[in-house]
Amino acid sequence: MVTDRDYGTPDLGTIRRALTLAGRAPSVHNTQPWRWEFDDNRLRLYRVQHRQLSVADPDGRQQAISCGAALDHARLAFMSLGWFTFANRIPDAHQPDLLAVLEFRPWHGALNQTAARVRAIAVRHTDRLPMAPPEDWPTVLDTLRELARPHHVTVDEIGAEHRRTLIAGTEHATALHRHDRAYQQELDWWSAGSGSFDGIPAAARASVAEAERVGVGRAFPSPPYSNRRPDLDDHSRLVVLGTAGHSPGEWMDTGEALSQVLLECTHRGLASCPLTHLTESEATSTMVADLLPHPAVPQVLIRIGTATREGGRAPTPRRTLSDVFDHSTTESGSTRENSSSR
The missing domain is CATH 3.40.109.10 (NADH Oxidase)
Incomplete structure (x- = not known):
């Protein structure tokens, strides 16, 4: 008692x-x-x-x-x-x-x-560059599923055979927004103009050359040319956090599960990159849902892999x-x- x-x-x-x-x-x-x-x-x-x-x-x-x-x-x-x-x-x-x-x-x-x-x-940070495959992946995936389960969130892998579908979805999402002035202004604000304590600085974004070797990622305003990890194409694993429905409570559940998943990956020495651009529209969200092994509402995709740590990178700013x-x-x-x- x-x-x-x-x-x-x-x-x-x-x-x-x-x-x-x-x-x-x-x-x-x-x-x-x-x-x-x-x-x-x-x-x-x-x-x-x-x-x-x-x-x-x-x-x-x-x-x-x-x-x-x-x-x-x-x-x-x-x-x-x-x-x-x-x-x-x-x-x-x-x-x-x-x-x-x-x-x-x-x-x-x-x-x-x-x-x-x-x-x-x-030390956790979002890594938008190409990654090598994660080590001991079956064990990692099992652990991530166990961590998300108490939050009523599923963790499902999308296999390499479907990567081309996700890349096509990314290209479709980018095309939808390319001439959307309001969307682009919002993206520009949080990429460059918001301030020194928030937003995504240039060092945390992928250049055009780097993004082309990743394929599945949101199209941010490109920073000055860089070609980090030049000999590496992306071989990260892709997982989806899913819920039974679409409610504010389930969105909060997803965030709590996301925290657990990303911190576990960091603890294991793995890089990670959460993605929501493919779950913003009904068309691309449905496309992702069709790739899952059971009915679920996809909320967040995460790329998980192994990556070298670039020297001299400052932590992403915080308020x-x-x-x-x-x-x-x-x-x-x-x-x-x-x-x-x-």
């Missing part, structure tokens, strides 16, 4: 350490569309509406997946710092931006693989904690707020 004494609340320093790690979560176009509030009792996760991709993601699906990944990063970080979190997901229909409310209980159990995934947070975290506490009947970022 759980009693009140089994519960507690982390101190503010612990909250800040955990959320700093959570800020390294992957997000579509590195929009980092989340905000946290802590009232000395509960921690609340909100989506930030103005960071939603209004053209590429009008329903907020990719935004919810991004926030789900941040939620899982935070829960892993808290566990490594001695706190188990209970997450009440999407708790209030009257507050559509409120995605989860976290309550805490001291955690004294073994960390098992959690500590390894937490260590992976700081400061003060931009994404609000702390409020009641003192003598009044409310004090810090780090307001609204």
Whole structure:
């Protein structure tokens, strides 16, 4: 039986350490569309509406997946710092931006693989360059499936015999958007014009020469010419995270599973690249679904492989904690707020 004494609340320093790690979560176009509030009792996760991709993601699906990944990063970080979190997901229909409310209980159990995934947070990054095949792939795939299963998310591989179909789908998606001015402006903004703490810098994007050797990837504005890994064509494995339906809760589930999958790959020394461009339109999403071994709604594709680490690459930028975290506490009947970022 759980009693009140089994519960507690982390101190503010612990909250800040955990959320700093959570800020390294992957997000579509590195929009980092989340905000946290802590009232000395509960921690609340909100989506930030103005960071939603209004053209590429009008329903907020990719935004919810991004926030789900941040939620899982935070829960892993808290566990490594001695706190188990209970997450009440999407708790209030009257507050559509409120995605989860976290309550805490001291955690004294073994960390098992959690500590390894937490260590992976700081070094995980999206690799858009060609990759060599991953080692020990059957074991890796089995592990990824086990990690996604508690989130009600399936992990299915799309075999090499279907890669040409996915490349054709990528070419189709690129053609659909080539003359869409609003889409291209949005893409340009998050590729170059958004600021120094978000978006996708040139070093994290593939040049035309590099992208041609990958085939399956979103067409970002091309950075200056480069030809990294010049002798390598892409031999990554392609997996799909799928759900039973298409609901905000399942999108959040997908984000949590995505976090687990990417951190496990990083822990194993593998490179990864999550892709959502083929699940943005009904036509390409249906094409991907037809390649799966069972009925599922494809949410995210992931390329997984082995890659050399290019020297001199700076980490992809992240917003400061003060931009994404609000702390409020009641003192003598009044409310004090810090780090307001609204």
